Amino acid sequence: MLRRAGQSLCHFLLEKNSGAGRSWCSREAKMSRPVQARRLEGIDKNIWVEFVKLAATYSKVNLGQGFPDFPAPEFLTEAFSRALGGGNHMLHQYTRAFGHPPLVKVLAQFFEKLLGRDLDPMTNVMVTVGAYQALFCCFQALVDEGDEVIIIEPFFDCYEPMVKMAGGTPVFVPLRPNPPKDGKLMSSADWQLDPAELASKFSERTKAIVLNSPNNPLGKVFSREELGLIAGLCVKHDVLCISDEVYEWLVYDGKQHIRIASLQGMWERTVIIGSAGKTFSATGWKVGWVVGPDRLLKHLRTVHQNSVYHCATIAQEAVAQGFQRELMLYGKPESYFVQLPKELQQKRDWLVRSLDGVGMKPIIPEGTYFLVADISQFKSDVPDVPNSDEPYDHRFAKWMVKNKGLAAIPLSAFYSEAHKNSYTNFIRFCFAKEEATLKAANDILQKWKQEKTSS
Numbered sequence: 001m002l003r004r005a006g007q008s009l010c011h012f013l014l015e016k017n018s019g020a021g022r023s024w025c026s027r028e029a030k031m032s033r034p035v036q037a038r039r040l041e042g043i044d045k046n047i048w049v050e051f052v053k054l055a056a057t058y059s060k061v062n063l064g065q066g067f068p069d070f071p072a073p074e075f076l077t078e079a080f081s082r083a084l085g086g087g088n089h090m091l092h093q094y095t096r097a098f099g100h101p102p103l104v105k106v107l108a109q110f111f112e113k114l115l116g117r118d119l120d121p122m123t124n125v126m127v128t129v130g131a132y133q134a135l136f137c138c139f140q141a142l143v144d145e146g147d148e149v150i151i152i153e154p155f156f157d158c159y160e161p162m163v164k165m166a167g168g169t170p171v172f173v174p175l176r177p178n179p180p181k182d183g184k185l186m187s188s189a190d191w192q193l194d195p196a197e198l199a200s201k202f203s204e205r206t207k208a209i210v211l212n213s214p215n216n217p218l219g220k221v222f223s224r225e226e227l228g229l230i231a232g233l234c235v236k237h238d239v240l241c242i243s244d245e246v247y248e249w250l251v252y253d254g255k256q257h258i259r260i261a262s263l264q265g266m267w268e269r270t271v272i273i274g275s276a277g278k279t280f281s282a283t284g285w286k287v288g289w290v291v292g293p294d295r296l297l298k299h300l301r302t303v304h305q306n307s308v309y310h311c312a313t314i315a316q317e318a319v320a321q322g323f324q325r326e327l328m329l330y331g332k333p334e335s336y337f338v339q340l341p342k343e344l345q346q347k348r349d350w351l352v353r354s355l356d357g358v359g360m361k362p363i364i365p366e367g368t369y370f371l372v373a374d375i376s377q378f379k380s381d382v383p384d385v386p387n388s389d390e391p392y393d394h395r396f397a398k399w400m401v402k403n404k405g406l407a408a409i410p411l412s413a414f415y416s417e418a419h420k421n422s423y424t425n426f427i428r429f430c431f432a433k434e435e436a437t438l439k440a441a442n443d444i445l446q447k448w449k450q451e452k453t454s455s
Helices: 009-016 047-058 074-085 101-115 130-142 159-165 195-200 224-237 294-305 313-328 336-357 376-381 392-403 435-454
Strands: 125-128 148-153 169-174 206-212 240-244 270-275 288-291 361-363 370-374 426-430
Touching (some): 074 313, 101 125, 101 288, 101 313, 125 130, 125 294, 130 240, 130 270, 130 288, 130 294, 148 159, 159 169, 195 224, 224 240, 270 294, 313 336, 336 361, 376 392
Parallel strands (some): 148 169, 240 270
Antiparallel strands (some): 125 288, 361 370, 370 426
């Protein structure tokens, strides 16, 4: 439509009111009332904003953020291409709000096998925009004002602000390191809950516990005994379990990922969270899901339908085809779920040797694609900052990326304010990287070692 030539309304009023010396449309409109919702108070800071910017500015090798730099499997990208360019034009339109029918159907079939129970794809499975939205739906749907939510430390950093946004109160309990006496490198299995301490965190106000196994950032895979302890307390106190299992296929050294929902008394009180990003090495697709009893998921569906409502149809179609392939190959050597952890274990071992060789003491992870290393021997390398209360691991990670070009994440960022100062001698690396990336990281570390030796 063409606009008719002539004065704008603002210009006309400006001329009309010029005698008064000012125009209402030239003045800035300022609000005196607060604009920020109270639920956002104290949760505006985010570790990733700062360290992603640092990595983008200074790093030659980025082992900080948790995503692969190798391609997703060909069978998955080919499925995406078929969905995108195939003859089914309806894949470009909305699909079912709570999950594309082929995807929820195959997820139900897969988890029936894993959990040993019948599942209804329409009521026991819901697709989300990544595991992040799945977590958000859980907290918004199940946590009320004044409810307490137990979070095991170290924890993925979004748990705490999401609990607070829902009106809940986070209650923290740390995994405590128990170093081996024989001088061997520590394993993530050596970080354990104190049973009495965990039990003391449960009260009549406890609504849920968040379990992350395999654990980010530590790589701990909780044992059947540890899961039994948590399950027993959940049943005793009638508490829900939000089980973040996005790294369920990434376990090493013959370890087994045990799903807490499979333990006695836990199915009816557990929501399982999964991620195609971690499962198929395609984090940018943002396809996640929840599996659980309808009595819980019906409340998550209410949050979903009144927020995101719908997830990308084509991505869901491709993930469905990926799972259909894996269902046929389940347990076989050619399965991606068998091949990927073997490849990642080799990458883990490569990085363990590189770090150990320069004096960083790696904690060998049983799962995930993260590795935590002890940096206490490098304090002389990092200049002190007078009158600064910034933790050592934050200062170290910033110094390392600026001066060595190697990016990592400080471990204390995964702890509450009450406990973070006890865990400032560690940083987290991601080893889901191409061989060339890990070699470049090793080159940086070896050069650093030579500089220390010659100085």
